[in-house]
Amino acid sequence: MPAKTRLLTPDSEHIAYAAMMLAQGKLVAIPTETVYGLAADARNPTAVAGIYDAKSRPSFNPLIVHAPDLETAAQIGVIDGQAKRLAEAFWPGALTLVVPLREGAGIASLVTAGLGTVAIRVPAHQVAQDLLHAFGGVVAAPSANPSGRISPTTAAHVLAGLDGKLAAVLDAGPSPVGVESTIIGWQGGLPTLLRPGGIPAEAISNCLGQRLAMPAANVDAERPAAPGMLSSHYAPRANLRLNARTASPDEFLIGFGAVSGEATLSESGDLVEAAARLFDVLHIADATGRPIAIAPIPDHGMGRAINDRLRRAAAPR
Ligand code: TXA
Numbered sequence: 001m002p003a004k005t006r007l008l009t010p011d012s013e014h015i016a017y018a019a020m021m022l023a024q025g026k027l028v029a030i031p032t033e034t035v036y037g038l039a040a041d042a043r044n045p046t047a048v049a050g051i052y053d054a055k056s057r058p059s060f061n062p063l064i065v066h067a068p069d070l071e072t073a074a075q076i077g078v079i080d081g082q083a084k085r086l087a088e089a090f091w092p093g094a095l096t097l098v099v100p101l102r103e104g105a106g107i108a109s110l111v112t113a114g115l116g117t118v119a120i121r122v123p124a125h126q127v128a129q130d131l132l133h134a135f136g137g138v139v140a141a142p143s144a145n146p147s148g149r150i151s152p153t154t155a156a157h158v159l160a161g162l163d164g165k166l167a168a169v170l171d172a173g174p175s176p177v178g179v180e181s182t183i184i185g186w187q188g189g190l191p192t193l194l195r196p197g198g199i200p201a202e203a204i205s206n207c208l209g210q211r212l213a214m215p216a217a218n219v220d221a222e223r224p225a226a227p228g229m230l231s232s233h234y235a236p237r238a239n240l241r242l243n244a245r246t247a248s249p250d251e252f253l254i255g256f257g258a259v260s261g262e263a264t265l266s267e268s269g270d271l272v273e274a275a276a277r278l279f280d281v282l283h284i285a286d287a288t289g290r291p292i293a294i295a296p297i298p299d300h301g302m303g304r305a306i307n308d309r310l311r312r313a314a315a316p317r
């Protein structure tokens with residue numbers, strides 16, 4: 001963790017520096033037209049785990065991938081039909097689309113929280129655009145505030161909440177829209193308003209010539225009806241036993257620290273590394289078809305988010 005966060009004017013030299021920080025797996029807060037985002041290389045699992053750590057997120061809600069353009073976005077998610085129509089109408093802009101994840105896109109599984117879908121947005125803000133082009137990749141970026149606090153619309157807000165937890169903030173003044181992007185997904189084949197936001201729902205339904213469906217669960221601003229909040233959002237097929245120090249004969253033991261298993265979240269007991277590996281290791285274990293046992297994970301820092309996800313995965317369904 002860098003000791004000091006640099007506050008940078010968004011000139012080309014500083015944008016190049018911020019892009020270099022991203023390439024090194026560091027966190028950079030970036031202005032977007034909606035709110036400031038806490039960005040990390042979406043293909044670097046440890047960097048993405050760092051986002052959750054910095055925000056002290058108590059759970060792994062999936063994150064939005066920010067791409068420079070539709071073409072790049074379409075390499076990450078399947079954008080066709082209605083999604084393509086919306087992308088062509090509203091990108092770049094304050095619209096996020098939840099679409100099927102493309103195999104081999106290389107996005108860290110922590111970004112999608114192990115789901116088969118991915119949330120993608122092409123931001124319009126010039127500085128976000130310049131940074132994405134300089135970086136040459138895509139970034140995962142939730143709002144740059146500690147979990148449960150108000151979303152930041154200035155660099156000062158970002159520093160007030162997260163100073164010392166990221167490498168740099170690009171300061172481009174207040175975010176012009178000031179609320180998060182509108183999130184649209186498809187549930188039962190219907191375009192669904194997962195989160196109201198910067199683009200009015202009417203504009204979206206007008207574009208599609210169809211009313212938007214409301215998600216099954218309740219919508220509220222801070223906890224949108226996204227799969228991250230469902231209790232068995234990621235559930236392995238087999239039983240999952242928590243706080244295991246040894247495995248019974250048929251179990252696949254996932255280790256942590258001193259408990260070593262067939263796979264480990266982190267041999268050194270590093271919670272950020274464990275978070276970065278969590279969904280990949282669960283998928284590996286699940287693919288064996290055997291019941292899964294998992295070592296105790298300390299319930300502090302990133303361990304809280306890991307345990308939240310494990311409890312949901314172990315919940316009866
Ligand atoms: O305006 C914005 O959208 C800002 C700026 C920085 O781009 N970002 C933002 O990110 O608000 P965040 O992480 O605070 O909100 C992302 C939301 C989460 O509530 C999450 O549940 C939902 O997007 N989401 C992400 N991936 C999803 C998926 N695969 N399916 C459903 N919902 C998803």
Ligand code: MG
Binds near residue numbers: 151
């Ligand atoms: Mg947020």
